[in-house]
Amino acid sequence: MASNHVIENISMNKSFGGWHKQYSHQSSTLNCAMRFAIYLPPQVSSGAKVPVLYWLSGLTCTDENFMHKAAAQRMAAELGIAIVAPDTSPRGSEVADDEGYDLGQGAGFYVNATQAPWNRHYQMYDYVVTELPALIEALFPVSNKRAISGHSMGGHGALTIALLNPERYCSVSAFSPICNPINAPWGIKAFTTYLGADKSTWPQHDASELMSKATQLIPAKVDQGGADNFLQEQLMPETLVTAAKASNYPLALAIHEGYDHSYYFISSFIDEHLRFHFEHLNESK
Amino acid sequence: MASNHVIENISMNKSFGGWHKQYSHQSSTLNCAMRFAIYLPPQVSSGAKVPVLYWLSGLTCTDENFMHKAAAQRMAAELGIAIVAPDTSPRGSEVADDEGYDLGQGAGFYVNATQAPWNRHYQMYDYVVTELPALIEALFPVSNKRAISGHSMGGHGALTIALLNPERYCSVSAFSPICNPINAPWGIKAFTTYLGADKSTWPQHDASELMSKATQLIPAKVDQGGADNFLQEQLMPETLVTAAKASNYPLALAIHEGYDHSYYFISSFIDEHLRFHFEHLNESK
Numbered sequence: 192m193a194s195n196h197v198i199e200n201i202s203m204n205k206s207f208g209g210w211h212k213q214y215s216h217q218s219s220t221l222n223c224a225m226r227f228a229i230y231l232p233p234q235v236s237s238g239a240k241v242p243v244l245y246w247l248s249g250l251t252c253t254d255e256n257f258m259h260k261a262a263a264q265r266m267a268a269e270l271g272i273a274i275v276a277p278d279t280s281p282r283g284s285e286v287a288d289d290e291g292y293d294l295g296q297g298a299g300f301y302v303n304a305t306q307a308p309w310n311r312h313y314q315m316y317d318y319v320v321t322e323l324p325a326l327i328e329a330l331f332p333v334s335n336k337r338a339i340s341g342h343s344m345g346g347h348g349a350l351t352i353a354l355l356n357p358e359r360y361c362s363v364s365a366f367s368p369i370c371n372p373i374n375a376p377w378g379i380k381a382f383t384t385y386l387g388a389d390k391s392t393w394p395q396h397d398a399s400e401l402m403s404k405a406t407q408l409i410p411a412k413v414d415q416g417g418a419d420n421f422l423q424e425q426l427m428p429e430t431l432v433t434a435a436k437a438s439n440y441p442l443a444l445a446i447h448e449g450y451d452h453s454y455y456f457i458s459s460f461i462d463e464h465l466r467f468h469f470e471h472l473n474e475s476k
Numbered sequence: 477m478a479s480n481h482v483i484e485n486i487s488m489n490k491s492f493g494g495w496h497k498q499y500s501h502q503s504s505t506l507n508c509a510m511r512f513a514i515y516l517p518p519q520v521s522s523g524a525k526v527p528v529l530y531w532l533s534g535l536t537c538t539d540e541n542f543m544h545k546a547a548a549q550r551m552a553a554e555l556g557i558a559i560v561a562p563d564t565s566p567r568g569s570e571v572a573d574d575e576g577y578d579l580g581q582g583a584g585f586y587v588n589a590t591q592a593p594w595n596r597h598y599q600m601y602d603y604v605v606t607e608l609p610a611l612i613e614a615l616f617p618v619s620n621k622r623a624i625s626g627h628s629m630g631g632h633g634a635l636t637i638a639l640l641n642p643e644r645y646c647s648v649s650a651f652s653p654i655c656n657p658i659n660a661p662w663g664i665k666a667f668t669t670y671l672g673a674d675k676s677t678w679p680q681h682d683a684s685e686l687m688s689k690a691t692q693l694i695p696a697k698v699d700q701g702g703a704d705n706f707l708q709e710q711l712m713p714e715t716l717v718t719a720a721k722a723s724n725y726p727l728a729l730a731i732h733e734g735y736d737h738s739y740y741f742i743s744s745f746i747d748e749h750l751r752f753h754f755e756h757l758n759e760s761k
Contacts, residue, residue, distance in 0.1 A: 204738050204740035205701075205703070205734040205736065205740065205744070206741075206743070206744055207743075207744045208744075211740055259545050259739070260544050260545065262550065262743065264740075264743065264744075265547065265744075416490075450490045451489055453489050454544070455490065455491040455496055455549075456489070456490070456491075458491070458549065458550075459490070459492045459493075459549075459550075
């Protein structure tokens with residue numbers, strides 16, 4: 192695996208006294224070149240090592256959507272939090288793909304595919320949990336304090352990854368997550384393709400299944416728009432609430448009347464998420 | 477001209493307790509269908525009439541760039557300011573165009589074209605100064621207190637429109653404006669095409685020329701990134717500073733080290749611009 196970390200800078204933009212930067216690197220986990228973005232707050236220029244919020248985006252997104260549209264940099268600069276945004280799947284002409292927007296490139300679903308031809312590149316779970324943080328912590332002025340968040344498919348990714356790795360994250364949050372993918376059309380399509388028709392492996396990547404059985408509890412915050420077109424068919428936040436009750440999980444879930452599935456919703460509440468993570472990133476653990 | 481205002485809603489997204497909405501309408505000034513966006517802050521839901529900031533975007537932009545990337549809604553919601561973002565040119569298959577990104581559709585330069593074939597549709601000055609505000613003030617819960625701002629080509633538009641119509645605006649601001657288009661490649665190309673090779677009409681649309689002779693003075697704020705690739709060849713803020721000295725114009729212009737021409741720069745300073753306009757929109761005039 193990647194013992195020496197080589198990354199190439201693609202772009203850099205000063206933002207709120209800090210820097211937004213894009214990099215490419217050859218991922219040994221995904222077997223392809225990958226791009227990610229990092230926001231480094233101004234505190235790093237004085238030598239501070241800052242904690243990191245990993246942001247997992249939704250279907251069709253790249254590293255750019257969050258950095259362009261979420262309006263997170265102002266509060267990240269104020270609090271001194273770095274933000275890392277990976278792409279949503281392996282990419283490239285040699286990488287398997289599908290015509291649908293909800294499968295293949297742009298739709299990695301943050302699992303390790305076991306089915307051919309997907310298993311050659313689609314190992315987003317390992318990439319997000321292991322390879323990317325190792326690279327970030329080796330090359331940037333950050334601490335090993337981590338939080339994780341995401342939107343829609345990325346909200347599913349953030350919740351499942353945190354629930355499976357509670358020792359690696361101080362806190363988890365999500366906007367409009369796919370809370371019960373084993374019972375949602377997006378999840379069923381992706382899991383059938385990447386994990387196979389044998390459903391016995393699916394609950395391992397279902398936030399509601401994992402939360403209902405959780406024993407090591409890290410704080411979780413979920414916000415959902417009440418006017419989200421995908422609310423009932425794909426997202427099902429009520430299953431997550433039921434799961435949290437079963438395990439007495441510290442979940443703060445709120446439905447916000449009138450808000451939809453877009454970044455207009457995310458930007459309206461991102462400051463609250465950053466403050467939530469800041470509080471828990473700075474607890475001794 | 478448009479005595480009855482007909483607009484069609486295209487989209488709406490709740491944002492910071494207010495609403496982002498896109499509309500299309502048939503512009504009698506531009507002879508084509510036009511799209512614009514409006515952000516209505518939460519104060520309007522209690523019956524308040526709020527002031528309006530008009531935002532003019534730069535080359536290649538539509539109404540969407542500012543609304544997606546500027547992160548202005550948070551402060552607009554806090555202060556109670558509506559924001560209106562028109563498109564940057566007439567649009568459509570029947571509208572004259574050019575292969576360059578800096579001419580034709582997406583590059584209206586906020587002037588009234590006098591040269592064929594451009595003069596049939598390219599009347600962005602009249603659209604922004606007259607038709608659009610009349611429509612906004614007839615159909616939305618806004619007052620007739622107006623401010624104007626913009627970026628790059630739109631910064632040129634905001635400054636020239638405010639300088640030519642000081643009685644219509646309480647304040648003007650710009651990010652990275654084309655300060656002296658009659659001496660800049662972008663401006664020379666656009667003015668030659670839209671206004672003709674006779675340069676005698678050009679200074680009427682040059683912010684530095686207008687500011688140097690201004691007698692009715694409204695507060696102006698300009699911010700410029702020091703690492704902007706277009707700074708020396710296209711933007712020339714020093715000519716605006718010289719012009720302001722000649723007329724003792726109330727111009728506050730700052731160069732910000734390390735910032736580039738992107739929305740990462742705009743979002744870093746948009747709160748300051750909104751506060752600046754808020755102060756002057758609420759002075760009795």
